Amino acid sequence: MKYLSEYRDGEVARGLIQRIRRAATRPWVLMEVCGGQTHTIVRQGLTELLGGAVEMIHGPGCPVCVTPLEQIDKALRLAADSNVIFTSFGDMLRVPGSECDLLQVRARGGQVRVVYSPLDALDLAVKHPDKQVVFFAVGFETTAPANAMAVWRARQLGIRNFSMLVSHVTVPPAMEAILSAPDNRVQGFLAAGHVCTVMGWTEYEPIAERYRVPIIVTGFEPLDILEGMLLAVRQLEEGRHEVENQYLRAVRRQGTPAARELVSRVFRLVDRKWRGIGEIPGSGLALREEFADFDAEYRFGLEAMQVSEPVECRAGDVLKGRLKPVQCPAFGKVCTPEHPLGAPMVSSEGACAAYYNYGRFRGESAEMAAP
């Protein structure tokens, strides 16, 4: 399709790879914070093709993976309620909670429905006025405008049997948490292009300045990612640390102002726990006070529910980039997409699932010892 096929051109990719390899006088360590980019990188084997010029650490760019166990358990409790139709994006259904997952709740008779858009959940609420319809609002800044609109619309149309279990996270605070960790190895970032279509890139300017790292707003196709890497490598070689926009065709400096506006009218910034990472200050979105009626935690009295994270898998180390998926002792053995121990193996955007699905572990796991 237009704007997809061109940016997958193999000939052009080869030229870019060559150019990156020549531009890098030493190996550079970059991080992407977007599950879509992780999948392109792993599927195309881009780091292998770069022959060590660039090491990619896969950051916590999968919203499903970082949703805290506490929110999953709340979802499970709501879904088991016979008065509730629980709606969610498909990739949340197999994320393990403390005792089971949403699919298992559905098998036991819970009404769990997969929706494509939060507006579909709103339609369900209109069709089932005798039920409570709850939508599991997870995601980064990309999903926030859609979820904000669903709440806004529910209030506008007077749909009272609709609410949201909100577990939104935002990217820049996570980047700061990674950069300020004492064992940080990341020297530059590929910023998630679609987060920036909404938010623009002004938030990244103080981060680039404070931590002296280049941040390249980057798209999702192979050529986008290679160009993003090239721009980052050039900055690093020249000792620069600026925010640059590779994804010119979709991202403007101010993002999409109408979307930012509604997000800030519906949501407020809160501290949020990230699964496997812990609490990051100011890294989450929650509904504002005036929308409390649409907050499922408030409506169903779940606010006090607290769950601590078990040490069931080493997802946290993978999400922080300390461990490559193949270096986890459980990878591909006790932990597979069919029987996942942790969220990164479940989600289509998770780093473990990417390595598993694209066979990036064959012959590699034996050589790569855990650190």
Added chain:
Amino acid sequence: MCLGIPGRILEIHDDRGLAMGRVDFGGVRREVCLAYVADQVRPGDYVVVHVGFAISRVDEAEAQRTFEALKEMSQLEELEWMREVAERSLAAQEDRAS
């Protein structure tokens, strides 16, 4: 969930005050909320769609420009590389000759 996909707007309509539209994704058509980009788009334009919402307009001219620039860079790189290889082999021949 987080994957935004570019699609082409077929038509735009109003649903009780909300700008909606039919968007074509390489043959698959879906109803998409256009509220956030309504002031910038017309039928025929490309948008990035995420969970049923257009979150950005795709600038076609820019998409073309970026691709052409990358293509040119790649071709130059190839020429540069061939020149280097040629120079290296010439140098090697001279070494052998001397």
